[in-house]
Amino acid sequence: MEFSTSTPIYLQVVEEIKRMLVSGELQPGDKLWSARDMAVRYKINPNTAARVYKELELQNLCFTKRGLGTYLTEEEGIAERLRKEKAEQLLADTIATFLGLGYTGEELMELFQKALSGMQQ
């Protein structure tokens, strides 16, 4: 995995795990790697890996079974929820950027429809 330098690495790994949940590469209830294995897998610092788990736990995306390890949440529909969250977030960021450039909502709609039909062709 390539890391960008603008966001903390632990947050980038959290995003990657969410992405894997959405894509189905990881399933709710799956056992996650130990912090050490995660560090080796992503070639990150072991303390950063520990931080990834803290953040995932904070977001209720994983939990620890004493003595057994860390597991992804078993919450039903989690993939769908994350997918929606991600879409909303992307959309909000994009709209904010356009508004910053002085576009109106109407212009934006037009641009969006044009681009979309261009892609579908």
Next chain:
Amino acid sequence: MVEAKMVGKRYLGKQAVKDVSMVWEDGRIYALLGPNGSGKTTFMKMVAGLVKPTVGELYYDNKKIGVESKGKVAYMSTEPFFYSYMNVKHVGKYYADFFEDFSMERYEELISRMDLKMTDKAKELSSGLAAKLKIAATLARDAQLYMLDEPLNGIDIIARESIIEAIVEAAGENKTIVISSHLVDELEPIVDSVVFMKQGGVILAGDAEEIRTERGKSIVDLYKEVYA
């Protein structure tokens, strides 16, 4: 684990290290950054007990650096360390004779993972493979402190990946790893703390994540700024 108080080293007419004070804690990975001639190697050699400071005090677990600390420190130098007759297996035996904490089993595992063969002649290895051999021999020791001088220098990106992986594997709660380099981008994801050196002194040091948050830029960008 390691504490330096106003350490300096003067070679004939040249101040290699000047007024360096710093602490290395257990379980952390440090990047020692700076261009050639900034004092990184000399400082590591002093911690390894290979070079004596001219001034200042240097402690390992609250005791002066000496015979006792030497056994707990694995220092990988930039200089070649093997004799020309040696093959990869000889290098392992050579290390096993020298260091009580050397694990032949771990060595064999690292060697095979790094695409080396026990029968390869050390002097005939490409620079990438020679670098891997040095890393394997060093990390096969069960030391408390690993100091790796320029482990990524002059080797291709694939070899770098496997070296980075071996370094992360060697990390642990009671182990401290110090890596000197000027290849900051490769190191950034794996280090806890950074130390910037320039002309023998420390010009900036701290937790990598804190530096990124406080300054709003990566260590790579900061490096470019500091040494531009």
